Amino acid sequence: MHEPVRDRLVSLRRRLHRHPEPAWREFYTTARLVDEIRAIGVDELAVGPDAYDPADRMAVPDDDLEPWLERARKRGADEDLLERMAGGTTGAVAVLERGDGPAIGLRVDIDALFIEESTSPEHDPAAEGFRSEIAGTMHACGHDAHMTWGLAALEAIAESDFSGRLVVFFQPAEETGGGGCPMAKSEFADGLDYLLAIHVGLDHPTGEVVAGIEKPLAMCHVDATIEGASAHAGKAPNEGANAMHAMGTAIENAYGIPRHADGMTRVNIGKAEAGTASNVIAEHAHMEAEARGETTELMEFMKRRLERTVKSAANMHGCRADVEIVSESPRADSDPELQSLVSEVAGGVAGIERVLPAADFGASEDATFLMERVQDDGGLATYLIVGTDHPTSHHTPTFDVDERSLKHGVDVLVETIRELEHRHPVARTAADGSDE
Numbered sequence: 001m002h003e004p005v006r007d008r009l010v011s012l013r014r015r016l017h018r019h020p021e022p023a024w025r026e027f028y029t030t031a032r033l034v035d036e037i038r039a040i041g042v043d044e045l046a047v048g049p050d051a052y053d054p055a056d057r058m059a060v061p062d063d064d065l066e067p068w069l070e071r072a073r074k075r076g077a078d079e080d081l082l083e084r085m086a087g088g089t090t091g092a093v094a095v096l097e098r099g100d101g102p103a104i105g106l107r108v109d110i111d112a113l114f115i116e117e118s119t120s121p122e123h124d125p126a127a128e129g130f131r132s133e134i135a136g137t138m139h140a141c142g143h144d145a146h147m148t149w150g151l152a153a154l155e156a157i158a159e160s161d162f163s164g165r166l167v168v169f170f171q172p173a174e175e176t177g178g179g180g181c182p183m184a185k186s187e188f189a190d191g192l193d194y195l196l197a198i199h200v201g202l203d204h205p206t207g208e209v210v211a212g213i214e215k216p217l218a219m220c221h222v223d224a225t226i227e228g229a230s231a232h233a234g235k236a237p238n239e240g241a242n243a244m245h246a247m248g249t250a251i252e253n254a255y256g257i258p259r260h261a262d263g264m265t266r267v268n269i270g271k272a273e274a275g276t277a278s279n280v281i282a283e284h285a286h287m288e289a290e291a292r293g294e295t296t297e298l299m300e301f302m303k304r305r306l307e308r309t310v311k312s313a314a315n316m317h318g319c320r321a322d323v324e325i326v327s328e329s330p331r332a333d334s335d336p337e338l339q340s341l342v343s344e345v346a347g348g349v350a351g352i353e354r355v356l357p358a359a360d361f362g363a364s365e366d367a368t369f370l371m372e373r374v375q376d377d378g379g380l381a382t383y384l385i386v387g388t389d390h391p392t393s394h395h396t397p398t399f400d401v402d403e404r405s406l407k408h409g410v411d412v413l414v415e416t417i418r419e420l421e422h423r424h425p426v427a428r429t430a431a432d433g434s435d436e
Contacts, residue, residue: 002039005152009406012036012151014130016144019075020112020137023173024060024088027072029110031081033092033147033170040155043097047081048089052182058327059178059221060088071134091172091179093188094154101164102424104417105195105374107183107367108143108150109174115140118397125400140399141175142200142388148406149198149386153413164421167192169370177221177327180366184373194338194420195374195381197367198409201394204387206402207353209412211342212334212382217266217292218299219364220328224250224310226274228319230283240281241318244274247285250313250321254289257305263294265302292364296330303328332368332375334358337426338382342412345419346384349411351404359385380426386412 005012021029030047037045048054065088073082091110117123117131117138125131132138147170154168167188173179183189204210226247231240251269259265267289274285291306293299307323314321339357346355361383371381388405392398420426 005036005040005155006410009148009152009410010403013144013148013403013406016147017125017139018130018133020132020134020139021068022114022137023111023176023178024057024090025065025068026090026110026172027069027082027085028075028077030085030090030092030170031072031077033110033151034078034081036151037092037094037154040151040158042094042154042158044095046093046188048085048091050084051091051093051188052186054087054089054182056182056185057173057178058181059173059176092170093186094168094170095188096154096158096162096166098165099163101162101421102193103165103167103191104420105167105169105189105192105370106150106153106413107169107171107195107197107370108146109171109179110143110147111173111175112137112143113140113175113395115395115397120398123398123400138397140396141394142401143174145200145401145406145409146198149409149413152410153417156410156414157417160418162418162421164424166417174366177219177329177364177366180329180369184369189370189373192374192377193379193424194426195370195379196413196416197371197381197383198413199383199385200401200405200409201388201390202385204385206387206389206405207351207408208356208387209346209352210356210359210385211346212339212358212384213361214333214358215294216331216361216368216383217264217294217364218296218329218331219290219292220299220303221326222289222291222303222306223324223326224287224289225322226250226285226314226319228281228283228317231281233279233281237281240283242281243285243319244282246314246317246319247272247274247287249316250310251287253309253313254306257302257309260293260298260301263298265294265298266292267302267306294331299328329364329366330368330372332371332381334382335375335380337429338380341419341423341426342382342384342416345415346412349408349415351408352412380428384412
């Protein structure tokens with residue numbers, strides 16, 4: 001007999017935590033989610049290429065997929081599901097069709113990070129036996145909690161007298177900005193009246209809820225390859241075209257790109273490699289970078305400047321540069337109408353002691369693709385935060401969540417969905433404060 005998700009929030013989150021998988025490699029994770037969704041019972045379940053067009057994916061790795069697929073197979077993942085996901089088409093969409101009422105989307109992310117989890121006895125996952133079992137990979141951003149919320153909310157609505165349509169997007173590849181776009185372009189995003197996205201923590205403590213983020217940064221990931229010519233570094237350095245020197249110039253000049261008067265901009269070179277030996281002029285260099293902006297337009301400005309900077313530096317040193325935009329995501333702000341509703345709902349949830357109507361995000365998220373899609377189609381969207389006491393920052397080896405927040409997140413989501421059902425349609429507020 002299937003034990004209800006709501007009765008095992010902690011154990012389910014810990015099981016997901018033990019098996020982290022990075023972007024487009026979430027084979028076992030997806031299979032585990034599908035098992036849970038099938039046990040809940042939904043009206044439609046789409047997995048991988050049935051959930052979106054694989055051609056719309058971004059930041060898909062060129063290799064490294066097969067070992068993760070084989071690992072999932074050895075862990076007992078359903079073979080039919082693995083065949084469907086071959087090539088890195090991971091993730092799932094679950095749909096409840098329950099008569100007349102609003103169409104509501106809920107987006108949760110499922111991927112992990114390339115971080116080696118701490119073995120310190122002061123780190124609860126290590127001390128209590130649910131530390132990552134996959135070397136060099138970890139749920140260091142709370143996506144294990146997000147998946148637990150998504151399953152528990154789906155179950156609660158499935159067992160209720162809800163009237164309407166609920167679509168839960170179990171989205172892969174958030175950390176690389178690769179999965180939001182295909183989900184947003186899919187048929188499952190058609191006709192949504194409302195979209196809820198959610199995150200745990202982000203420096204908000206247990207018992208606090210942010211009803212909607214504002215000012216997420218638009219973002220792009222950029223890969224650049226510089227090709228030069230090798231030569232003997234002692235005998236004939238003049239015969240080479242130094243790709244490493246060109247890359248160094250590109251890095252220095254990238255950080256010198258002027259800030260923009262219209263708002264916040266960011267650029268960072270996060271990874272750089274070049275060369276083969278101390279006595280060889282490097283003929284090849286590779287760097288991974290990102291550009292961000294307070295608006296989509298500002299991100300585009302930084303992206304163009306970064307691309308021009310890299311190519312100019314390569315040309316200066318007699319080299320050639322290829323610049324690839326690996327992934328990107330737009331800015332999309334939460335709608336005040338939904339922020340107000342979530343604020344009201346969260347204020348009545350047991351354990352929630354403080355509700356912030358809004359907060360600046362200051363980072364980037366590809367849930368903005370879904371938010372933008374719903375908003376462009378006339379619907380409302382919000383990205384809410386459920387606080388948790390995390391001992392260290394997100395994306396660190398000792399990140400963890402306060403498991404009391406698991407129930408908080410489920411309750412806020414379920415009550416918000418039911419309130420949207422009862423208040424539908426939630427009217428937009430015009431600039432003059434009147435209802436549209």
